[in-house]
Amino acid sequence: MGNRNDRYIVASIRENVGWIRLNRPEVLNALNLQLISELVAVLTEMDRDENVRCMVITGNEKAFAAGADIPEMAEASSVEMLIQDQLAEWDRLRKLTKPLIAAVSGYALGGGCELAMACDLIVASETAVFGQPEILLGVIPGAGGTQRLTRAVGKVRAMEMVLTGRSMTAREALQVGLINRVVPPELLEAEAMNLAKKIAQQPPVAVRLAKQAVLKAMDMTLENGLDYEQKLFYFLFSTEDQKEGMRAFVEKRKPRFQGK
Ligand code: DAK
Numbered sequence: 467m468g469n470r471n472d473r474y475i476v477a478s479i480r481e482n483v484g485w486i487r488l489n490r491p492e493v494l495n496a497l498n499l500q501l502i503s504e505l506v507a508v509l510t511e512m513d514r515d516e517n518v519r520c521m522v523i524t525g526n527e528k529a530f531a532a533g534a535d536i537p538e539m540a541e542a543s544s545v546e547m548l549i550q551d552q553l554a555e556w557d558r559l560r561k562l563t564k565p566l567i568a569a570v571s572g573y574a575l576g577g578g579c580e581l582a583m584a585c586d587l588i589v590a591s592e593t594a595v596f597g598q599p600e601i602l603l604g605v606i607p608g609a610g611g612t613q614r615l616t617r618a619v620g621k622v623r624a625m626e627m628v629l630t631g632r633s634m635t636a637r638e639a640l641q642v643g644l645i646n647r648v649v650p651p652e653l654l655e656a657e658a659m660n661l662a663k664k665i666a667q668q669p670p671v672a673v674r675l676a677k678q679a680v681l682k683a684m685d686m687t688l689e690n691g692l693d694y695e696q697k698l699f700y701f702l703f704s705t706e707d708q709k710e711g712m713r714a715f716v717e718k719r720k721p722r723f724q725g726k
Contacts, residue, residue: 474501484512484521494532519666524569533576569658588645597633669707
């Protein structure tokens with residue numbers, strides 16, 4: 467990574483894992499425009515960095531992120547919101563090719579919950595709280611809350627959360643399939659790091675295509691999705707990592723993946 471001079475993001479790379487901390491604790495990591503733009507910039511940079519195989523976004527013990535910055539948007543007009551086009555920044559998250567893990571402790575509300583759901587996996591501490599309270603502010607979720615939450619937990623649960631603003635505990639979120647696992651707060655970072663390292667050890671081209679294929683399952687018919695998967699599967703037979711992976715199995719040894 468080049469030199470970065472971010473105000474609200476702390477980023478580092480360890481053992482092929484890009485670690486990104488949202489760092490605006492005085493307002494529970496409220497996602498103002500600058501924070502979002504710094505976050506997207508660092509993720510884009512890590513996505514291109516061949517030393518990075520997986521990325522983790524985390525916050526602090528009290529908050530992953532308590533949503534978009536309310537004072538920043540409170541007096542905005544529709545036209546100002548439109549021209550600002552914050553969604554374009556958020557949309558760049560969808561273009562990332564490497565797996566992204568959200569490590570959530572404390573509040574993941576509104577845009578914070580949407581950010582977690584835009585990640586590929588979610589690890590949470592027992593203190594995590596997920597919710598879409600936008601209705602209480604006179605609006606609705608604006609960065610995927612009505613769509614990703616519904617796909618993750620089903621219509622009736624999403625409807626209740628979006629219509630009443632009620633949030634979910636980490637245990638509930640685990641039970642309904644919104645998140646991957648729950649751990650005590652002191653183990654959150656280690657758990658997220660272990661999961662990230664596990665992914666970082668896999669053959670990167672296959673990881674990239676696997677991510678793409680699973681995401682496509684969200685918006686393709688089964689027939690088109692199966693077709694898409696098959697093409698990617700055949701393509702992987704042109705990689706050295708496929709040869710190495712299968713030969714290593716036959717030779718009863720561990721594979722050494724090169725990312726080719
Ligand atoms: N924005 C700005 N500041 C916030 C904030 C937020 N979302 N959440 C908390 N803070 C600030 C508080 O104002 C307070 O600041 P000071 O008063 O100390 O200066 C500080 O953080 C600590 O908060 P509290 O004193 O309230 O702490 P508590 O423990 O008592 O309560 C809480 C924690 C999370 C229950 C409470 O702070 C809260 O209800 N916060 C608001 C949660 C919320 O409504 N979030 C949804 C925001 S709307 C878009 C994409 C996304 C979005 C919009 C557009 N486009 C693509 C266009 C997303 C919208 C949203 O997320």
